[in-house]
Amino acid sequence: MSASGVKLELRNVTKSFGGLPAVDNLSLSLYQGEFLSLLGPSGCGKSTTLSMIAGFESPDSGEIFVDERCVNDIPTRSRGVGIVFQDYAVFGRLSVRENLGFGLAAKGVPKAERTSATEDMAHKLGLTSILATRGDKLNMSEMQRVALGRAIIMKPALLLLDEPMSNLDAEVRLELRSELRQIQTDLGQTVLYVTHDQVEAMAMSDRIAVMNRGQLLQVGPPLDIFLEPKSKFVAEFIGDPPINLIPCTVRKNGAKATLTTAIHDCLPIGNMVSHEYLLAIRPHNIKASHSPAPHSSPSRVRVVENYGSEHVLHTEYGTQSVRVSVPPHFAAVDDEIQLVLDLQHAFLVDPSSDAMIALVTPDRTV
Amino acid sequence: MAKTQNDGLLKAPGPSPLGPGFSLGFALMAPAQLTLLAVVLLPSLMILWLGVTAWQPTAGIPWYKAEFIWFWNFYDLYFDSRFTSAVLRTLLFVAVCVLSELLIALCLAVLFLDEWPWRKLAVSVIILPMMIVPVDAANAFFMLFSARGPINYIIAEVLGREFAYAWLADPQWALLPIMLAEIWQWTPLMFLLMLAGLMNLPENQVRAAVALGASPSRIFVKIMLPLLSPVILIALIIRSIETFKIFDPVYILTRGGPGSATESISMFMYNGAFVFFRIGYIAAAALLVLVLVVSICLPLARVLRR
Amino acid sequence: MPFVQSLVGRKPLARILKRTVVIFAMALSFAPIFWLLSTSFKPYDEWAIYPPVWVSQRPTLQNYRIVFAPDAAKSFAAAQGGSLDYKVAGSAWKAFVDSTIISTAATFFSVVFGTLAAYSMVRFKTGGEHSAFQFLTVRMLPPIAVVVPMVAMFSILNLSDTYVGLVLAYTAFTLPFSVWMVRSFIEDVPQELEGAAMIHGMTQLEAFIKVTLPLIRGGVLATALFVFILNWSEFLFALTLTSGGITTVTVQVAKYVSASSGTLYGVQAAMGTVSTLPVIVFGYLIQRHLVRGLTFGSVKR
Numbered sequence: 001m002s003a004s005g006v007k008l009e010l011r012n013v014t015k016s017f018g019g020l021p022a023v024d025n026l027s028l029s030l031y032q033g034e035f036l037s038l039l040g041p042s043g044c045g046k047s048t049t050l051s052m053i054a055g056f057e058s059p060d061s062g063e064i065f066v067d068e069r070c071v072n073d074i075p076t077r078s079r080g081v082g083i084v085f086q087d088y089a090v091f092g093r094l095s096v097r098e099n100l101g102f103g104l105a106a107k108g109v110p111k112a113e114r115t116s117a118t119e120d121m122a123h124k125l126g127l128t129s130i131l132a133t134r135g136d137k138l139n140m141s142e143m144q145r146v147a148l149g150r151a152i153i154m155k156p157a158l159l160l161l162d163e164p165m166s167n168l169d170a171e172v173r174l175e176l177r178s179e180l181r182q183i184q185t186d187l188g189q190t191v192l193y194v195t196h197d198q199v200e201a202m203a204m205s206d207r208i209a210v211m212n213r214g215q216l217l218q219v220g221p222p223l224d225i226f227l228e229p230k231s232k233f234v235a236e237f238i239g240d241p242p243i244n245l246i247p248c249t250v251r252k253n254g255a256k257a258t259l260t261t262a263i264h265d266c267l268p269i270g271n272m273v274s275h276e277y278l279l280a281i282r283p284h285n286i287k288a289s290h291s292p293a294p295h296s297s298p299s300r301v302r303v304v305e306n307y308g309s310e311h312v313l314h315t316e317y318g319t320q321s322v323r324v325s326v327p328p329h330f331a332a333v334d335d336e337i338q339l340v341l342d343l344q345h346a347f348l349v350d351p352s353s354d355a356m357i358a359l360v361t362p363d364r365t366v
Numbered sequence: 367m368a369k370t371q372n373d374g375l376l377k378a379p380g381p382s383p384l385g386p387g388f389s390l391g392f393a394l395m396a397p398a399q400l401t402l403l404a405v406v407l408l409p410s411l412m413i414l415w416l417g418v419t420a421w422q423p424t425a426g427i428p429w430y431k432a433e434f435i436w437f438w439n440f441y442d443l444y445f446d447s448r449f450t451s452a453v454l455r456t457l458l459f460v461a462v463c464v465l466s467e468l469l470i471a472l473c474l475a476v477l478f479l480d481e482w483p484w485r486k487l488a489v490s491v492i493i494l495p496m497m498i499v500p501v502d503a504a505n506a507f508f509m510l511f512s513a514r515g516p517i518n519y520i521i522a523e524v525l526g527r528e529f530a531y532a533w534l535a536d537p538q539w540a541l542l543p544i545m546l547a548e549i550w551q552w553t554p555l556m557f558l559l560m561l562a563g564l565m566n567l568p569e570n571q572v573r574a575a576v577a578l579g580a581s582p583s584r585i586f587v588k589i590m591l592p593l594l595s596p597v598i599l600i601a602l603i604i605r606s607i608e609t610f611k612i613f614d615p616v617y618i619l620t621r622g623g624p625g626s627a628t629e630s631i632s633m634f635m636y637n638g639a640f641v642f643f644r645i646g647y648i649a650a651a652a653l654l655v656l657v658l659v660v661s662i663c664l665p666l667a668r669v670l671r672r
Numbered sequence: 673m674p675f676v677q678s679l680v681g682r683k684p685l686a687r688i689l690k691r692t693v694v695i696f697a698m699a700l701s702f703a704p705i706f707w708l709l710s711t712s713f714k715p716y717d718e719w720a721i722y723p724p725v726w727v728s729q730r731p732t733l734q735n736y737r738i739v740f741a742p743d744a745a746k747s748f749a750a751a752q753g754g755s756l757d758y759k760v761a762g763s764a765w766k767a768f769v770d771s772t773i774i775s776t777a778a779t780f781f782s783v784v785f786g787t788l789a790a791y792s793m794v795r796f797k798t799g800g801e802h803s804a805f806q807f808l809t810v811r812m813l814p815p816i817a818v819v820v821p822m823v824a825m826f827s828i829l830n831l832s833d834t835y836v837g838l839v840l841a842y843t844a845f846t847l848p849f850s851v852w853m854v855r856s857f858i859e860d861v862p863q864e865l866e867g868a869a870m871i872h873g874m875t876q877l878e879a880f881i882k883v884t885l886p887l888i889r890g891g892v893l894a895t896a897l898f899v900f901i902l903n904w905s906e907f908l909f910a911l912t913l914t915s916g917g918i919t920t921v922t923v924q925v926a927k928y929v930s931a932s933s934g935t936l937y938g939v940q941a942a943m944g945t946v947s948t949l950p951v952i953v954f955g956y957l958i959q960r961h962l963v964r965g966l967t968f969g970s971v972k973r
Contacts, residue, residue, distance in 0.1 A: 039380070054573075054577060056573060076573075076576045076577055077576050077577070077578075077579045077580065077581075078579075081577060082577065082578075083573070083574060083577045085570040085573070085574060086570075087568075088569065089570035089571045089573070089574040090571075091571060091574075091588075091589060092571075093592040093593070094588070102575065102578050102580070103578035103580070105578055106575075106578055106579045106580040106581065106584055107579055123583065147574075149575070150574075150578065151578070152581070169509075287401055369775060373831060383767075386828075388795070389796075390876060390877070391792045391796035391797075391798035392792075392794075392798060394788040394789060394791060394792035394796075394798070395788070395789045395792045395793070395798050395799060395803065397781075397788060397789075398785040398786060398788065398789035398847055398851065399803075401781070401785060401787070401808070401840065401843050401844045401847060401891065402844055402847060403808075403840055404812060404840060404844070405818065405840055405843075405844030405845070406722055406810055406813070406818060408821075409818040409820075409821035409822050409825060410818065410821075412824065412825065413820070413821050416820070416821060416824070421968075423824075451777075462778065473696055473958070474693075474694075477690050477694055478694075482691075488694050488697075488698055490956070490959075491698040491701055492697055492698060492701050493701075493959070493962075494701050494702060494705060494952070495701050495704075495705075495821035496955065496962070497901075497946055497948075497951050497952045497956070498704075498705060498948050498951065498952070499904070499905040499920045499921070499922060499944070499951055500907065501905070501907050501926075501949045502708065502906055502923055502925065502943075502944030502945075502947060502948050504706060504710070505925060505940055505944055506704040506705070506707055506708040506944070506967070507704060507764060508940075509707060509708075509720075509937055509941070510704060510707055512720065514720065514724075515720075515722075515724060516707065516724040516726075519723050521721065525749055534836070544926050545698070546878060550700075550701075550704065551748040551945070554961075555966055558962060558963050559963060559966075559967065559971060561737070562963050562971055565972075597971060600967055600970055600971060601967075604966065604967055604968075606814050608811075609813065610814070611813075611814040611815065611816075612817065613814075613815075613907070613908050614907045614908070617907070617911075618926075619691065619697035626793055630817075631814060631816075632814045632816045632908070635814070635816040635817065635820070636816055636819075636908075639816075639819070639820050639823075644826070645820055647818055648820055652816070652817035652818075652820060654812075656813060656817055658875035659812045659813060659814070660812070661811065662804065663808075663812040664809065667804070
């Protein structure tokens with residue numbers, strides 16, 4: 001146990017397969033009691049990273065520290081890491097009780113202690129009624145809880161979860177999501193959660209680490225990542241409905257500048273370099289109205305998506321359409337509405353580097 | 367819905383060229399069924415007759431005129447120690463050979479789970495014994511185990527003294543070369559089966575057990591073996607059925623001798639029929655064996671198809 | 673498989689131990705074959721010499737000549753000053769021819785009948801579970817049990833020592849493999865494919881021949897090779913249902929015993945080597961399907 005409580009540290013970890021880097025110079029830290037999601041699309045390297053932390057694969061270079069101990073050369077069984085797999089991998093021939101107590105039995109814990117620990121964990125997870133049921137007779141939700149309990153009962157320094165919700169129905173997923181988070185908080189268990197579902201990551205995590213193509217793009221609390229994405233990929237990946245990317249031209253005009261898009265002309269902004277950019281603006285930051293307003297431009301509605309508590313309109317914007325969030329029944333297809341861009345929370349994307357530049361608005365200075 | 371839309375289409379459509387009343391399905395089965403009828407069913411019926419006679423072709427009378435002796439053949443068989451020994455000995459063959467093959471194959475297969483450069487070559491060499499004509503393999507073992515042969519030579523070198531033991535002439539030990547020939551020939555099959563079984567194991571269960579801190583032996587016994595048990599069962603059943611019929615190595619290596627010390631059931635029946643020409647008696651033995659086999663193997667075969 | 677490291681150890685010592693065991697197993701597997709091969713090239717005086725000759729320093733093709741060329745056999749007999757049994761004076765070509773004829777014919781019938789029966793069983797469920805097990809029970813009988821009455825039957829029907837008789841016996845006893853193997857291949861082809869073909873106007877049989885058969889072509893071929901191997905290696909029927917007129921390669925080997933020279937080990941080894949070659953070749957060709965075949969389709973890779 002360390003003073004700073006760094007449960008996991010990855011230092012410059014790299015792993016390549018056949019010359020292609022699956023994980024590229026990844027550095028990341030996880031703190032005691034934290035729920036961190038490793039988020040990214042398929043093939044981004046998150047599963048490989050998990051594999052390496054668990055010890056099923058070795059990094060080509062870099063170090064992995066669990067509880068401040070370098071585990072590169074330590075085999076899986078001695079790393080103090082718990083795992084829940086995507087398919088839960090519950091031991092089919094053993095009962096729930098034997099599953100839960102498996103790790104304790106392997107350690108040689110005496111029967112009495114094992115029994116009480118098992119029953120305690122079963123109680124916490126609502127498994128008491130099925131303690132005698134065989135592993136291959138459980139439903140998905142029960143299997144997940146058994147897989148969780150089996151790992152947590154060992155009090156691992158770090159719990160790894162590999163996309164455990166991906167083969168569940170939507171409603172079961174929501175239920176288990178909150179259950180999992182509850183258990184994690186109650187026990188203060190440090191969790192590394194691998195997923196491709198950004199909604200899930202946003203809902204459950206203390207921090208999110210976004211990966212793409214083997215690289216770690218950004219780490220931070222969900223809100224920070226949402227409000228201040230540092231790269232085009234992160235901006236596009238996080239947020240539902242997704243962010244709009246609108247080509248625009250910025251013209252510097254002394255100490256100020258103007259921004260011109262396909263339908264909005266010469267919007268005043270703060271000091272910026274003249275350049276062609278992409279304007280990254282979220283659907284919630286485009287205001288729609290039925291009557292003209294300052295700096296508004298007309299646009300025709302093409303598609304209405306019903307999100308329940310809000311609607312998302314796809315409206316014409318030059319050669320593309322943009323998504324605009326509106327209250328329900330605000331407009332119908334083919335209606336003409338007025339759009340105002342709220343640039344306060346918008347960004348410019350440098351087309352060559354994909355870097356995000358915070359937009360300066362007239363009432364903000366650099 | 368259990369039936370798909372196409373089920374109705376694929377029902378045999380009625381009269382076939384073979385005439386009205388025959389459906390296509392039966393017509394397709396006919397050639398196979400007829401062959402079995404001729405080669406298996408008819409002889410079996412004949413055995414029923416022969417088994418209750420005392421027919422010996424050397425006496426010159428045709429089989430249908432053979433002397434009817436009720437169930438005396440069966441009575442004689444029951445008290446024939448040569449027959450009962452053959453049965454017990456065959457069961458011994460099955461037990462020793464099949465279990466040895468399984469154990470060796472399992473231990474070997476575990477070593478082949480990971481990749482290494484010459485793994486494919488190793489597999490090819492290890493399954494080579496399966497691809498040898500059994501008679502030729504038996505011949506090789508005959509040469510190897512001869513009194514002044516290579517195996518005795520090696521043993522002599524190891525022991526540092528003369529060793530010219532006549533394995534195949536010793537009633538006590540002649541079983542060994544036969545068993546070794548059988549085990550040598552068929553362990554590769556078990557090996558392939560165990561390997562297939564191990565490769566099909568759910569990886570994540572093993573990984574989960576590893577992460578929970580289980581030792582390799584615990585993982586193997588509590589997780590892998592139970593998952594392997596279907597394959598192991600199939601392997602045991604199939605090899606037991608085949609080993610029960612063992613003939614080729616016995617014939618080549620000892621003809622069942624010395625005396626009848628190494629007679630398997632098949633060898634006993636061969637000797638009885640083709641050396642002693644007691645056809646009726648052997649037919650009765652065949653009947654007993656058939657009954658024994660069918661009563662044990664039929665329930666086992668249901669397991670096989672599960 | 674990555675988890676294996678935990679089973680068999682990552683340490684270099686464990687790896688060396690592993691490889692050593694594997695090499696030892698390979699050596700044991702190869703040793704008898706090596707002995708057969710080596711002996712086949714040994715001159716007469718080295719066949720049964722003690723201490724044994726592992727690899728002959730004076731390799732010769734004499735044994736192979738005796739197997740294939742009768743004249744060589746006679747000169748061998750003359751050189752040894754003894755008399756060769758008349759059986760050995762004949763060349764083994766006939767054995768190879770007989771084996772080929774019988775094995776090929778029996779394989780053909782077995783696979784054809786088996787495929788038809790398998791198709792019937794899978795698509796029409798003919799006979800239900802009973803006929804399926806019926807084929808299995810055939811494999812459970814010790815063949816010797818039917819040989820006895822078969823010899824009697826054949827003598828009545830004049831089928832003793834004929835190709836027809838043996839082909840019939842071989843076909844029957846390999847049918848279980850044909851049926852079950854092809855059955856497992858047919859089961860891999862979804863019924864809907866044939867259904868679709870029939871909607872396009874084909875009859876049932878046409879759909880089978882034009883749609884399903886091409887898809888399982890590889891499997892049927894593997895089954896054929898597998899059955900061929902079984903037929904080629906068969907010994908008991910060849911021994912009991914023939915009386916010298918027909919000889920298969922398995923029976924031929926036993927003929928290399930002469931009154932004066934004892935067992936002609938070298939010649940037996942040569943015969944064994946050559947007769948085993950087709951089995952080795954075919955066996956490796958169908959390596960992938962061996963497991964499926966030998967477990968009657970219940971275990972697939």
